[in-house]
Amino acid sequence: MTRKQKRLAIIGGGMSFIVAAVLLVMFAFGQSIAYFYMPADLEKTPVNPGTRIRLGGLVAEGSIKRGEGRTVSFTVTDGEANVPVSYTGILPDLFREGQGVVTEGVFDAATHGFVADSMLAKHDENYMPKEVADRLKDKGLWQHTEEGGQPAGASTEGASADKTGATR
Template sequence: MTRKQKRLAIIGGGVGFLTAAVLLVMFAFSQAVAYFYVPGDLTKADVAPGTRIRLGGLVEAGSVKRGEGRTITFKVTDTLATVPVTYTGILPDLFREGQGVVAEGAFVGGSPVFVADTVLAKHDETYMPKDVADRLKAQGVTLGGEENIR
């Protein structure tokens, strides 16, 4: 092998390695993306079953039901629409009716019930994630503690 061939082989190997690395990073990012929706958006959006999303809004009063084991069902609302949610696991201590929540998961098998694998609750009585607050305000929901929206 001549020097020129060695140099071309090294350059070709480097380009191949970089291409593989970029493809792996792109694949990892595509698997980690979860779009954010409020219940009112889901009526307009075409979310395919099995697609991971984040569902944010308020836990509807009177909707929390404890099932067998650690299974909990509740409804998330933005006052315009309501989505039933099922979650199996331990809920955050601050999870309660009428409070802000973000659930991450998917609709399974074309069912209207959102199956969450992660549930996040706000951390104090006036905090709400900015994207949830913005979406709720756009829907006409009045929020208290505007200064604590982050």
């Protein structure tokens, strides 16, 4: 092998290594991505059962039902559509009816409901998850506060919990 051939072999091997590393990183990110949907989006574009998504909206009034143990069922709404949600775990302290929520999980084909394994709830009176606030603004359902006319979603901090109850 001449020097030129050795150099080309080393460059080719290095490029192959870089391409393989990039493909592995892309595959890893692709597995962890959870797309965001509102209830009305799910009526227009159904999601396959088992596909991991983030579901956001408001907790519908009168929809919270406590089950056995730490299981809670409730409905997420965006004013146009409703999606039944089941969550087993410790709820964030600020979870309640009429408040913004973003849940992450999968659809259950047997129950036709959403099974959440983590949840982000409203942090305080001035917070609503940005994705939910933007979608509610688009649908004309955004509520302004009484003082100063500032939208209720100006902050970007939230309290969340997963199945272990750990706050993030």
